[in-house]
Amino acid sequence: MNAIARYLTLHLENLTGAVARVVDRPLGSLMTVLVIAIALVVPAGLRVMVDNARALSGTWQGAADFTVYLEMAVEETAAEALARQVGQRNDVERAELLSRSDALAEFRAYSGFGEALDLLDENPLPHALIVRPAGTGADLDRLVEELDTLEETALVQLDTEWLERLRAILDLARRVVDVTTVLLGLAVIVVIGNTIRLEIGNRREEIEIIKLVGGSDGYIRRPFLYLGLCYGFGAGVLAALIVILGLGLVASPARALMELYGSDYRLAGLSLSDAAWLLGVGGFLGWAGAGIAVARHLREVEPG
Amino acid sequence: MIRFENVRKRYPAGREALSGVTFRLEKGEMAFLTGPSGAGKSTLLKLVALIERPTRGTVLVSNQNTARIPRRRIPLFRRRIGIVFQDHKLLHDRTVFDNVALPLMISSLRRRELSGRVRAALDQVGLLRYENQFPLSLSSGEQQRVGIARAVASRPELVIADEPTGNLDPLLSLEIMRLFGRFNDVGATVLIATHDLELISGMSYRRLYLEAGRLASPDAGPSEEPA
Numbered sequence: 001m002n003a004i005a006r007y008l009t010l011h012l013e014n015l016t017g018a019v020a021r022v023v024d025r026p027l028g029s030l031m032t033v034l035v036i037a038i039a040l041v042v043p044a045g046l047r048v049m050v051d052n053a054r055a056l057s058g059t060w061q062g063a064a065d066f067t068v069y070l071e072m073a074v075e076e077t078a079a080e081a082l083a084r085q086v087g088q089r090n091d092v093e094r095a096e097l098l099s100r101s102d103a104l105a106e107f108r109a110y111s112g113f114g115e116a117l118d119l120l121d122e123n124p125l126p127h128a129l130i131v132r133p134a135g136t137g138a139d140l141d142r143l144v145e146e147l148d149t150l151e152e153t154a155l156v157q158l159d160t161e162w163l164e165r166l167r168a169i170l171d172l173a174r175r176v177v178d179v180t181t182v183l184l185g186l187a188v189i190v191v192i193g194n195t196i197r198l199e200i201g202n203r204r205e206e207i208e209i210i211k212l213v214g215g216s217d218g219y220i221r222r223p224f225l226y227l228g229l230c231y232g233f234g235a236g237v238l239a240a241l242i243v244i245l246g247l248g249l250v251a252s253p254a255r256a257l258m259e260l261y262g263s264d265y266r267l268a269g270l271s272l273s274d275a276a277w278l279l280g281v282g283g284f285l286g287w288a289g290a291g292i293a294v295a296r297h298l299r300e301v302e303p304g
Numbered sequence: 305m306i307r308f309e310n311v312r313k314r315y316p317a318g319r320e321a322l323s324g325v326t327f328r329l330e331k332g333e334m335a336f337l338t339g340p341s342g343a344g345k346s347t348l349l350k351l352v353a354l355i356e357r358p359t360r361g362t363v364l365v366s367n368q369n370t371a372r373i374p375r376r377r378i379p380l381f382r383r384r385i386g387i388v389f390q391d392h393k394l395l396h397d398r399t400v401f402d403n404v405a406l407p408l409m410i411s412s413l414r415r416r417e418l419s420g421r422v423r424a425a426l427d428q429v430g431l432l433r434y435e436n437q438f439p440l441s442l443s444s445g446e447q448q449r450v451g452i453a454r455a456v457a458s459r460p461e462l463v464i465a466d467e468p469t470g471n472l473d474p475l476l477s478l479e480i481m482r483l484f485g486r487f488n489d490v491g492a493t494v495l496i497a498t499h500d501l502e503l504i505s506g507m508s509y510r511r512l513y514l515e516a517g518r519l520a521s522p523d524a525g526p527s528e529e530p531a
Contacts, residue, residue, distance in 0.1 A: 006412055006414070007412075010412060205393075205395075206395055208393075209393050209394075209395060209406075210406065210410070211379070211382075212353070212355075212382065212387055212389075212393065213382065213383075213387070213406055213407040213410060213454065214379045214380065214381075214382035214383035214407060214410055214411070215379060215410045216376075216379040216380075216410070217376065217379070219379075219410055302355075303355050
């Protein structure tokens with residue numbers, strides 16, 4: 001128990017020592033932390049953006065109605081029956097009939113071709129079913145195919161292709177963000193490794209002396225590892241703040257844009273677990289970068 | 305305590321610092337290692353502290369063959385030796401107390417015991433009143449005494465010193481040498497390298513005379529054959 005307490009005391013001393021060392025040179029430390037923070041902000045920010053876009057495209061899922069245009073010969077009563085029939089399918093949430101007269105009225109109201117329509121002898125529009133599918137993917141494909149083979153169907157017009165494309169683009173973006181994350185993570189390791197390397201150079205004499213009086217590699221390594229941890233963790237905190245601040249700045253114009261599209265979607269911020277991740281990853285990368293630098297350069301410092 | 309058997313040390317640059325050195329230093333003995341600059345005194349001490357390793361021959365320290373000590377065991381080995389340097393090698397951003405406490409902190413000694421030992425060591429060198437000062441505010445002689453306090457704080461069985469009086473006037477030097485004598489009196493084995501023959505002329509300790517990498521002293525150690 002005593003040994004554990006002493007071990008923990010030693011680590012606590014190392015941690016406070018590292019914090020003191022960071023605070024001791026505020027400007028230099030701030031520069032280092034800022035560079036690392038920016039390297040963390042870019043992937044974190046992109047991730048939040050892509051996640052938002054994916055969540056947003058998810059809310060459009062329900063709006064992925066499609067239209068089944070019926071043959072001109074189909075009577076309104078038959079069309080009504082068909083709408084009921086389609087509406088009862090398991091893979092259909094709702095099917096509404098847009099009768100040809102309603103369609104004409106709508107067209108007249110919105111298209112601005114009202115006067116041109118008056119020149120026509122008869123209504124050129126067919127009855128149509130507005131179908132809201134219950135499923136997605138393969139279910140949706142099968143539904144479309146089956147409705148298309150119905151005798152009464154003239155044309156099935158699927159409006160979801162753009163959504164599929166958007167989703168594919170977002171998947172691609174997500175992958176790009178993943179690659180960027182890995183690359184910038186490596187950059188963080190390099191930056192911290194380099195900082196620690198300089199620190200080892202600055203404290204060369206001290207390291208030599210500690211080696212001469214019998215300090216083990218672990219004893220010498222620990223302050224540097226804690227220093228790396230402090231830099232990484234500090235950068236994680238700063239990065240989280242920057243992302244939160246950035247989202248705060250973007251939130252109001254984003255809401256205005258959403259309102260123009262008739263959506264009440266609210267931008268998702270940095271969740272608590274995301275923030276914890278950012279701090280954890282920052283700290284880990286700091287520790288790892290310092291560990292690599294220490295493993296490489298501590299051996300070079302030998303009393304002679 | 306220390307045994308050299310036909311030890312040679314050649315540096316990578318090609319210079320041969322020691323060529324065929326054999327001697328013994330018994331437990332509890334104190335000796336001066338003398339000779340002109342460049343004779344190999346520092347090299348000999350470095351071999352004892354495992355700062356360098358011999359090119360040929362065997363170095364035994366407290367019956368342990370240093371060739372069998374791997375790199376990662378060197379720290380533990382050095383904790384049993386007190387080393388004093390000509391340039392003190394103190395940490396200037398730590399107080400006198402913290403400097404002396406360094407070897408004890410490394411051995412993760414309990415705080416209370418540590419304070420007692422540090423104060424005892426500082427008391428022995430007469431610097432207890434300076435424990436909260438920084439080394440640079442002390443004179444050179446005082447700094448050297450801090451270095452000595454650090455070397456003896458962990459009560460090592462062997463103390464080695466490389467030109468500990470190199471920068472000091474004769475009076476201070478004599479004081480430092482007497483200090484080592486006192487550590488020897490209480491049982492420590494002491495080996496001091498110095499080129500100042502005048503300083504040690506009045507002292508009765510054994511002398512090892514090194515010249516151009518060879519021991520030229522008649523009393524180079526008991527002439528018995530190594531077991």
